[in-house]
Amino acid sequence: MTPKQILLDVLNHKKVGVLPWVPFAGVHAGKLVGYNATEVLTNKDKLVKSLLEVNKLYKPNGQPIIFDLQLEAEILGCELFFSDNYPPAVKSHPLENVETIPCECNLPTATDGRLPVVLSAMKEMKEKVGNTTALYGLICGPFTLALHLRGTNIFMDMNNEEYIKSLLEYCLKVSERMSDLFIEAGMDIIAVVDPLVSQISPANFEKFLDIPFSNLFKHIKANGAYSSFFVCGDATKNIEVMCKTKPNSISVDENIDLVEAKKITDKYNIILSGNIPLTSTMLHGTQEDNMKYVIDLIDRIGDTSNLIIAPGCDMPYDTPIENAIAITQAVTQPEIARKILENYKAVTTDIYNKVPDxxxxxxxxxxxxxxxxxxxxxxxxxxxxxxxxxxxxxxxxxxxxxxxxxxxxxxxxxxxxxxxxxxxxxxxxxxxxxxxxxxxxxxxxxxxxxx
CATH class of the missing domain: 3.40.30.10 (Glutaredoxin)
Incomplete structure (x- = not known):
């Protein structure tokens, strides 16, 4: 059975003998072959070379092609700030001072922005590893995209129900278009990444986001792909309302208690993915720290059906290669990892850091x-x-x-x-x-x- 088939079987709620592993190596992929974040996100050949190195070193069941939530925003008129070690950040919001809805004639096309780079990389990766590795296409979710366009005014807009629903309806159409383009390029799983979902209440989620996300996941399923609802931050309060939108899986970060979250996702028969800490463990920890986190996570959860092991979000650029390889071994060979950890002792570094009076x-x-x-x-x-x-x-x-x-x-x-x-x-x-x-x-x- 291929690594890809193991992941797909889990998404279909079949029992498998080993847990699937999905390293969200976005700009970190470039680190493996000496490219900075901007090079990886703007050059197809460098992106593919980086992704193939991820595939070789980390032996993933699934992997993303690109982790950049600003692709859509850039196409729709947001200015971006690029850096060497991070995905670009949005620095301007075209709707910040105008309460309007963009025209649907402005939906992304395959030739817009950096999409030619991304789509070409997707097709090449599908050809080279698509039979053995499930490929993820990551799109910006409707709420975060609305925030990119409108800026932090979006939180005041909650009082203007008609406007925010109209803006989200437009952003849903953008998300549907992006998912179509990525599925056509060979993506098996569309991950709808919407970090800002953690910033609103369940009541506002049900009022504003239930319909857009439910429709988006229906759209993805109707086009033959699996879906993942990817949220960052402390979204504990929203796990249940997220489940009600019926994605195939939900991905969360270290702010979430995975054991408690899984009780909810299991109730809705939804796969849960996460949540290895990005900095304290992956970036600054040792190989043993990373193995220990995975083994302890498996033990805490107990019933590991409907589970995918993954980082809490996009891996930091400077994540040590040996740490990700250690996670690979802990997932694929847990008994060997347990033997290695028999004499494990956590190393604590208490760096002096004065807190003000x-x-x-x-x-x-x-x-x-x-x-x-x-x-x-x-x-x-x-x-x-x-x-x-x-x-x-x-x-x-x-x-x-x-x-x-x-x-x-x-x-x-x-x-x-x-x-x-x-x-x-x-x-x-x-x-x-x-x-x-x-x-x-x-x-x-x-x-x-x-x-």
């Missing part, structure tokens, strides 16, 4: 704890809201971002008691946990800190 601050200090605002969409928009507040308050407040990708901040977060990302702390007190406030809500919290 908040009682003696001269002005309010806003600390934004992120995975990294240059690579995490929810972090990007939380940081954008805080930066807007900084412009409004000027020198009367201080703002700093603590990125979890930096090893010293792992120790800082432990001292601060940070449990969910992204979060905002004001004078050392948690103000917003894994939810992006409106600018008015943030103003109110800052004003309270002045008193």
């Amino acid at each position: 908040y009682t003696s601050l001269e002005k309010p200090l806003i600390e934004v704890c992120t995975l990294d605002s240059t690579s995490c969409a929810a972090c990007t928009y939380m940081m954008a809201t805080v930066n807007q507040a900084k412009e409004d308050y000027g020198d009367t407040i201080d703002v700093i971002e603590h990125k979890f990708t930096l090893k010293e901040n792992i120790a800082r977060f432990k001292k601060m008691g940070v449990t969910n990302l992204p979060s905002i702390y004001i004078n050392g007190e948690l103000a917003f946990s894994s939810i992006i406030p409106s600018i008015n809500e943030l103003h109110q919290a800052i004003d309270k800190a002045f008193n």
Whole structure:
């Protein structure tokens, strides 16, 4: 049985003898062959060479072709900022100051933006490894795409039900078009990646997102592909409403308790995928740390049917190769991994990282704890809201971002008691946990800190 067939059997709820493994190696793929993120995301030959190296080293059951939630946004008029180690970030929003709906004549075509690079890479990968590896086409989900177009105003738009539903209807059509293009290019699974779903309540999900996502997953299924609903951040409250939209699988990150989430996904007979921590384990951990996480995860879950092992999101560019290989071995040869771990001892690095004396601050200090605002969409928009507040308050407040990708901040977060990302702390007190406030809500919290 091929690795691909094992994954497809799991998606069809068949019993298999080994768990499937899907490394979400986006820009990290370029690291394996010496290319930076921008090269991988703009050059077909470099992208394919990188993906083939992922396939060779990590022996995946499934793998994504590209992990870039800005493809659609770029085509629709958003300006992007490219960097060497991360996917591009959106830096402008064409609908930020105009409450309009784009024309359906602006739906993406195969010749728009960087789609020729991506579609060509998909077809070549299908030819070269498509018989043995299931291929994922990742598209930007309707809600995050609406945020790319409208900016953080989208959270105020929740009060304008007619407008936001119309905007989401347009974004759904974009998602359907992208899924069609990717399926035509040979993708077996369409992953609808919508990080910002974690930022809204279940009530607002049911009001605004249930219909778009339900229709999108029906559309993907009708066109002969499997679907995955990929969400980032603490989406615990939304797992059940996500299940009701009927994707084949749901992918979550380290903010989610996978054991508890699986109780819900099992109730709806939906596959659960995740959630190896990106930074503390994959980026900064040892080989043994990565093996240990996978083995412990398997043991905690117990019933490993309807389960795919995967990173919590796009793997960091600098993830050590040996760590991903260690995960491969833990998934494919768990008994050997258990033998290796018999004398395992966790190595703790308590890097000195002084936390301020908040009682003696001269002005309010806003600390934004992120995975990294240059690579995490929810972090990007939380940081954008805080930066807007900084412009409004000027020198009367201080703002700093603590990125979890930096090893010293792992120790800082432990001292601060940070449990969910992204979060905002004001004078050392948690103000917003894994939810992006409106600018008015943030103003109110800052004003309270002045008193």
